[in-house]
Amino acid sequence: MTGGSTTGDDGARPVDTEAKEDQHANExxxxxxxxVRSxxxxxxxxAGSLHAPDAGMAVRNARDLYTRRNEGVSVWVVPAxxxxxxxxxxxxxxxxxxxxxxxRHATYYKKSEGVKHL
Incomplete structure (x- = not known):
């Protein structure tokens, strides 16, 4: 078949894989x-921001971008x-x-004369 279309083994409707890839390419x-924890x-x-398609790729890209000189021991990525x-x-x-x-602030209180080690 041409155009990347396939039909499932059960005879289900064809799936256009090229159209599916093109759809995700525009997103x-x-x-x-x-x-980063040093x-x-x-x-x-x-440490910064980056774009990635999923969390796994974001962690790998963050490692490569932000810990190049072995300055990190842990990396977290969070969707913005x-x-x-x-x-x-x-x-x-x-x-x-x-x-x-x-x-609520320590500056409110005055040091007492009779209190030692405060």
Whole structure:
């Protein structure tokens, strides 16, 4: 058969494999955020972003791009569309202490004269 069409063994309708490949070729790969844990610390740190068709390829590409000099011991990839973040433009209202709740900060308290080793 020509054109990449095949028919299943059970006589089911033909599948056009070329059309299926062309359909996926036009779809952009999803964006992945990459986090790397270096051998110097315990926390994963955002290293950058990349496009990949799936999680497995994203991990392999992240390893190749962000740990070329053996600086990583662990790589995480997260689909960018799965991340929910606060609005950086609203940081004042979002991160400031509520009025009247200064006691939540250590600067609110004064050091007592009679307390040692504080």
């Amino acid at each position: 952009p790969w999803p964006l992945w955020e990459v986090f 051998s110097r610390g315990l926390s994963h740190v955002h 569309n799965a991340i929910t973040a606060s609005d950086p433009d609203a940081k004042g209202a979002y991160f400031e202490s509520a009025a009247g709740k200064d006691y």
